[in-house]
Amino acid sequence: MNDVISLAHGSGGRAMQRLLDELFLPAFADPELQMREDQARISLDTLALQGDRLAFTTDSYVIDPLFFPGGDIGTLAVCGTANDLAVSGATPGYLSCGFILEEGLPLADLERVVRSMAAVAHQAGIRIVTGDTKVVQRGAADKLFINTAGIGVIPRRLEWSAQHIQPDDRILVSGTLGDHGATILNLREKLGMSLDLTSDCAVLTDLIAPLRQIAGVHALRDATRGGVNAILHEFAAASRLGISISECLLPIKPAVRGICELLGLEALNFANEGNLVLVVSEQAEQAVLAALRSHPLGRDAATIGRVTGRGDVRLEGAYGVGRLLDLPYAEPLPRIC
Amino acid sequence: MNDVISLAHGSGGRAMQRLLDELFLPAFADPELQMREDQARISLDTLALQGDRLAFTTDSYVIDPLFFPGGDIGTLAVCGTANDLAVSGATPGYLSCGFILEEGLPLADLERVVRSMAAVAHQAGIRIVTGDTKVVQRGAADKLFINTAGIGVIPRRLEWSAQHIQPDDRILVSGTLGDHGATILNLREKLGMSLDLTSDCAVLTDLIAPLRQIAGVHALRDATRGGVNAILHEFAAASRLGISISECLLPIKPAVRGICELLGLEALNFANEGNLVLVVSEQAEQAVLAALRSHPLGRDAATIGRVTGRGDVRLEGAYGVGRLLDLPYAEPLPRIC
Incomplete structure (x- = not known):
């Protein structure tokens, strides 16, 4: 195998077969791929054991x-x-x-990314069952782009949706704001601000699973680009309600706060890759917080605000x-x- | 809306919301997207009405x-x-x-592509139910890339697979070889060879559906990059059998033949985007040909060879x-x- 990707690797010819045989198939090691x-072909009976609706998404x-720090494009x-x-x-x-x-593209970079994907998928019990590789000429893409689409099954009677948000519901986050965004910004702009900035990139299935047993969980989203702020606006728009957030309740790591102050940016707008925004009833708040905090990925979980009647998103400062x-x-x- | 794509359109902020509201949601017009x-959330009971296995793929x-000519990146x-x-x-x-x-990227180009996707999906009864948009800076991608992943349901007891190929099976194609590849080559290299070259890009669901009723259909693939030749090699490798193709049986349009002769290329290696390669039993051959030819997309269907015992792919010339x-x-x- 050559040490860089060539156009032949995307051709449907022998070079591509070799990339499949020597890299993708052994790394992802899934019987559906081997076929x-x-x-891929997946038994509907097997899926139906887990619930009654397929969830289907792509990014x-x-x-x-x-x-x-904390991952790569594959994770x-x-x-x-x-x-x-x-x-x-x-799930x-x-x-x-x-x-x-x-x-x-150096083959070593592709190999590293593929092994990251395989490792995080394996750990999360997710199977990579079908795929595709295209190669474009030098300058027609920047190194490496990945698309993943995913399917999972939603358990019966579980109806989490922004449509179910109610006035007086509590807004929670499962972790500190903007770790991923601050990490990438620090790296890319060579700010050299801090050594302890790490992306929060993680699969949240296990953090979320216990919440299925708690009545009063209304809606969940993970905050990615656009940060927690984008999710709050999505929730407000979908529910036609307002949201009020308290600035002093926002969990933000000192290093992230430092970058934000230095650059005049808002941690609420910074991307996360392993942080939930949750809307839960007042009655469910403590049970949800306790469930989140009992998991390592949810130890910094906090209530940050509540749903209001008015149709906007407001940030309340320390002095009201x-x-x-x-x-x-x-x-x-x-x-x- | 500006007349070109800016980084803001991929940001998770208001510019992206506007692209969703003004382009993607109205064009794809699907209730799951509107949510x-x-x-997307899809009822497993609805899926189970159509069969017992989910098919899942991406490109x-x-x-x-x-x-x-004949389509665009969206179709x-x-x-x-x-x-x-x-x-x-x-299905x-x-x-x-x-x-x-x-x-x-000119917004008009994106709009044209999105409308093509919506039109061909609508015509084929396919719903576009979930999506994602990323924008990269100028020079980091070439105009526009699209990934689609798809799901469908395989009817009960239908087991088409390269694993089921038998010696003496017949190899059929549903149309002329290499129309898509020759069209793109002609366009890109400005050969100006012929005015009647058109990509064969088409959804083949309706062409394939009647074949489900015919016993002895063993395996189907659509020939894309790598052409019919790549599929023949896939079939040979999966079945550990050989394939013998007769040169004089290959259906090739005169314009494609002309390009191949001019450039010393092989139509068997040229991409199609709406051409099936089928492996069927000797007994099923005539019924399959008749079914294919009764559909406008299968009018040029032909038997091009057969499966042999030896493990290679051979081309038999006109003089044996x-x-x-x-x-x-x-x-x-x-x-x-």
Whole structure:
């Protein structure tokens, strides 16, 4: 195998077969992939054992740089799509995986990414069952893009949706704000601000699973690009209600707070890759907080605000001075995920 | 809306919401998309009415140029993934759709592509139910890449697979060889060879459906990059049998033959985007040919060879002189699909 990706690796010819045989098939090690059909085949009876609705989602990953503290584009591609399933209450079960590779990409980089994907998928009990590889000429893509689509099954009678948000519901987050965004910004802009910045990139299935047993959980989303702020605006728009957040309740790591103050940015707008925003009834609040905090990924879980009658998103300051929290026109940082 | 794509359109902020509201949601017009959850939700009971196995597949589309006679990257992204489902016998039902856009892409181009996708999906009864958009800075991608993943359901007791290929089975194709590849080559290399070259890009569900009733259909694939030749090699490898093709039986349009002769290329290696390669029993051959030819997309269907005991792929010439048909190391044309 050559040490860089060439156009031949995306050709449907022998070079591509070799990439399949020597890298993708052994790394992902799934019987459906080994069948080498054009599609994976999954028993509906097996799926029906877990629930009554299929959850189906997709995301493309274009992050720059490919590797960062806490993960790489491969871990992101598994975690991000798994989490978009898990927030519906589904157990993520199967992923597809489409690579777009730039001619000249070091094979070692691709191998590292593929092994990351395989490791995080294996750990989360997710099977990578079907895939595709395209190669474009030098300059037609930036190194490596990944698309994953995922399917999972939502348990019967579980109805988590932004449609179910009620006035006086509590807004919770499962972790500190903006760790992923601050990590990438620090790396990319060579701020060299702090050594302890790490992306929060993680599969949240296990953190979410115990919440299925708690009545009063209304809606979950994972905060990715656009940060927690984007999710709050999505919740407000979908429910036609308002949201009030208390600035002093926001869990933010000192290093992230430092970057935000230095650059005049808002941690609420920074991307996470392993942080839930939850809307739960007042009655469910303590049970949900306790469940989240009992898991290592939820130890910093906190209530940050509540749902109000008015149709806007407000941030209340430490001295009771509130202001409207706008959804920015653009995020501070492109290619964050 | 600005007239070109900016980084803000991929940000998770207001610019992205507007692209969703003004382009994607109205064009794809699906209730699951309108819900604006992070995942589509599909009833397993509804799926189980159609069969017992989910088919799941993905492809990324990076074709250059975006628009070509017979389609564009959007039609390709729907047809290609739908066909990868349909060749399992499944009815393609749902697609995800991930866009990677280059900053500066004319919005009119994106709109045209999105409308093509919506039209071909609507016509084929396929719902686009979940999606994602990323924007990368100018020069980090070439205009527009699309990934689609698809799911469909395989009817009970239908077991089409390369594993079921038997010696003496017949090899059929549903149409002329290499129309898509020759069209793109003609366009890109400005050969100006012929005015009647058109991509065969089409959803093949309706062409395939009647075959489910015919006993002795063993395996189907659609020939895309790598052409019919790549499929023959896949079939030979999966079945550990050989394949013998007769040169004089290959249906090839005069314009495609002309390009091949001019450039010294082999139509068998040229991509199709709406052409099946089928392996059927000797007994089923005439029924399958009749079924294919009764559909407009299968009018040029032909038997091109048969399965042999020996483990190679051979091309028999007009005078009985045979030669090994190699799988090329690379395809003649990158970015063909």
